[in-house]
Amino acid sequence: MKKAVRWIVGVSVLLFCTYGHAAVRGIHDNWDSLLQVHVKNGLVDYNGFKRQEKLLDEYLHQLAEVPTEQLSGNEKLAFYINAYNAYTIKLILQNFRKGSPPRSIKDIGGFFSSPWSIRFAVVGGDTLTLDNIEHDIIRKEFDEPRVHFAVNCASLSCPPLLNRAYRGELLDDQLQENTRRFLNDPHFTRLEGTTLFVSKIFKWFGEDFKDDIPGFVRTHAGEELQHGLQAGGDRLIIKYLDYDWSLNSQ
Numbered sequence: 001m002k003k004a005v006r007w008i009v010g011v012s013v014l015l016f017c018t019y020g021h022a023a024v025r026g027i028h029d030n031w032d033s034l035l036q037v038h039v040k041n042g043l044v045d046y047n048g049f050k051r052q053e054k055l056l057d058e059y060l061h062q063l064a065e066v067p068t069e070q071l072s073g074n075e076k077l078a079f080y081i082n083a084y085n086a087y088t089i090k091l092i093l094q095n096f097r098k099g100s101p102p103r104s105i106k107d108i109g110g111f112f113s114s115p116w117s118i119r120f121a122v123v124g125g126d127t128l129t130l131d132n133i134e135h136d137i138i139r140k141e142f143d144e145p146r147v148h149f150a151v152n153c154a155s156l157s158c159p160p161l162l163n164r165a166y167r168g169e170l171l172d173d174q175l176q177e178n179t180r181r182f183l184n185d186p187h188f189t190r191l192e193g194t195t196l197f198v199s200k201i202f203k204w205f206g207e208d209f210k211d212d213i214p215g216f217v218r219t220h221a222g223e224e225l226q227h228g229l230q231a232g233g234d235r236l237i238i239k240y241l242d243y244d245w246s247l248n249s250q
Contacts (some may be wrong), residue, residue: 030058
């Protein structure tokens, strides 16, 4: 009897785990295809997404059905990054007026609410806000500052949206490449003498970067920027670039 019970429990656990992996395996394929068609050089064709909104909705419905408690590690982090970015695009599509997207994501919401506090993202059976996904899940559960260069807020000063879905098995390389590109693009990071101009992302989330902005930038800097940072040494002054909230549309 005890052996039978153990066998049933063992099979149940195996099926539970197998279902969890099967539920997420390939789930991001349609999202990946949409991104490849409608995102170029980090800019988004929102009108194109609008024409294929049904496909996006099908993907979002899949996200709602995934048993997220069975995900772990890079698979889970990739899942929530994709969810954040996909629901951000959905939010823009929901706020088209007269066939056009809003000029800025900040035009969405009311006087007492922001676009990031709207509870509309159904993920793993829970209805969440974008803030919930970013701050209560991604930032809280993962000690990974590079996510700030992967989640996209639909604005020109945001790190450019990757035109591929994030994948657990590729995630480290994807995050590394995103971070490297952002920190070596003079639109987002530049050194003038001993003044290091960086995105306000570093100001808003300083604790995620251990309050060591030059150190983090050095880690991911290319040869030219690396040389300048080394020359500046302890004399470096940090200044934050203006943030352009205009929609990141093509």
